[in-house]
Amino acid sequence: MQDVTFNVLGWAEDSVLLRGISDALALTATRDFVFAVSVQAHGKYPSEALEGTLRNIEISASETELPEDSVLELEYLVNQIHEVDRFIGQLVDYYADYNEPVIIVLYGDHIPNLDSNILDIMVDDLHKVEYVIWSNYYSPSAEKDLEAFRLSAHLFDMLGLSGGYVNTYNKLFSEDADYPSGLQYL
Numbered sequence: 001m002q003d004v005t006f007n008v009l010g011w012a013e014d015s016v017l018l019r020g021i022s023d024a025l026a027l028t029a030t031r032d033f034v035f036a037v038s039v040q041a042h043g044k045y046p047s048e049a050l051e052g053t054l055r056n057i058e059i060s061a062s063e064t065e066l067p068e069d070s071v072l073e074l075e076y077l078v079n080q081i082h083e084v085d086r087f088i089g090q091l092v093d094y095y096a097d098y099n100e101p102v103i104i105v106l107y108g109d110h111i112p113n114l115d116s117n118i119l120d121i122m123v124d125d126l127h128k129v130e131y132v133i134w135s136n137y138y139s140p141s142a143e144k145d146l147e148a149f150r151l152s153a154h155l156f157d158m159l160g161l162s163g164g165y166v167n168t169y170n171k172l173f174s175e176d177a178d179y180p181s182g183l184q185y186l
Contacts, residue, residue: 103155
């Protein structure tokens with residue numbers, strides 16, 4: 001990707017992904033699968049003020065029960081997430097009227113690398129993350145609670161696609177007691 005910009009911690013800003021994704025889709029006239037990873041909000045968040053840090057959203061230590069260094073970590077993360085959210089909005093707007101069917105799946109594969117004081121406030125369950133499925137042509141089914149590794153099988157099932165052995169196994173046997181050992185064996 002060209003013209004990549006970086007945040008103050010050196011992580012690529014997500015704005016470059018919009019052009020990268022659209023360039024990848026323009027390469028073929030057939031169906032495409034693009035797996036893009038957002039990294040802008042990653043990092044060991046700074047516990048001190050850094051020059052050039054975004055501060056669209058400010059958090060006051062007096063409004064929380066957190067120590068000042070934890071507040072600075074949280075403020076940094078919140079501002080990076082704000083930028084990621086802006087990117088996702090641009091992505092959805094761009095593909096809303098795209099000339100091909102598009103499905104966008106958004107999920108987190110881990111919780112942020114934050115001080116435990118912050119995680120205790122923010123996260124109910126360290127082993128759960130949300131996912132969103134958006135499409136410009138298809139109305140996804142109702143919410144379903146599932147493991148991240150089963151998300152692709154769920155998506156393929158929604159679309160009526162087989163997706164190979166692992167997806168078929170997930171579709172047919174995910175409720176069985178022997179599911180984990182069978183999946184590991186497969």
